[in-house]
């Protein structure tokens with residue numbers, strides 16, 4: 001089923017395209033700690049790609065390399081076919097890579113709507129100066145931005161809380177608002193850092209459905225790290241498995257489920 005150059009068709013009939021991001025021989029160290037050791041993998045257009053592994057395996061570090069938060073000491077990142085030079089996170093965001101955080105990073109005192117609007121910064125090119133001098137353009141932009149945000153609000157079924165300050169929302173809804181804000185940036189790749197962490201079963205089901213719908217409706221490529229194995233196996237097209245900074249598995253959920261190194265890592269079997 002997997003075709004190295006042309007992409008592939010998933011079991012549920014979705015067409016996955018060519019490689020949009022490629023990590024090549026990435027090594028990341030923090031002083032003496034090697035968080036990522038010579039890892040290579042790719043992410044394809046339209047795919048839901050998971051990175052899993054036991055605690056301390058290096059998953060967050062890898063997500064932070066993708067989002068530009070860390071620049072690895074060795075290896076290369078290719079995005080849309082081009083070598084990406086070391087970049088700051090805001091530059092990576094401008095290239096169309098948006099993310100959510102493990103610990104929700106929203107403005108508690110601001111309404112849901114205003115929080116989501118902050119995700120549109122990439123699209124607001126009128127700038128402060130133009131806004132002051134050339135009201136017309138800024139107004140037009142505001143209308144376009146509001147329309148885009150309204151669409152996301154409808155899509156994620158959060159109309160009823162649009163005016164509520166985020167600080168007053170229950171946890172599951174805050175996570176959904178964070179997803180909305182990331183989507184407002186119209187990303188090519190959406191990075192989700194443990195999107196189900198701290199959620200109850202019902203909230204997890206809702207979030208899973210929204211992730212699948214976002215992928216389906218907007219064609220957004222999604223890379224996520226997540227502890228809940230059931231969720232990962234249900235959602236993902238392909239899974240990278242890390243352990244002690246190394247890649248020990250890479251393939252479909254079935255491939256990795258049957259991979260002995262992966263089974264050992266999760267059972268905590270000693271290795272050299």
Ligand SMILES: Nc1ncnc2c1ncn2[C@@H]1O[C@H](COP(=O)(O)OP(=O)(O)OP(=O)(O)O)[C@@H](O)[C@H]1O
Pocket residue numbers: 030033034035053054055056057058059060061062
């Ligand atoms: N900023 C940092 N400074 C020093 N060491 C770090 C830093 N970030 C991560 N590490 C170390 O790198 C290794 C990988 O950590 P990382 O957080 O990437 O793993 P993880 O798989 O995301 O873990 P978890 O599932 O517990 O969140 C760990 O040994 C960790 O202690």
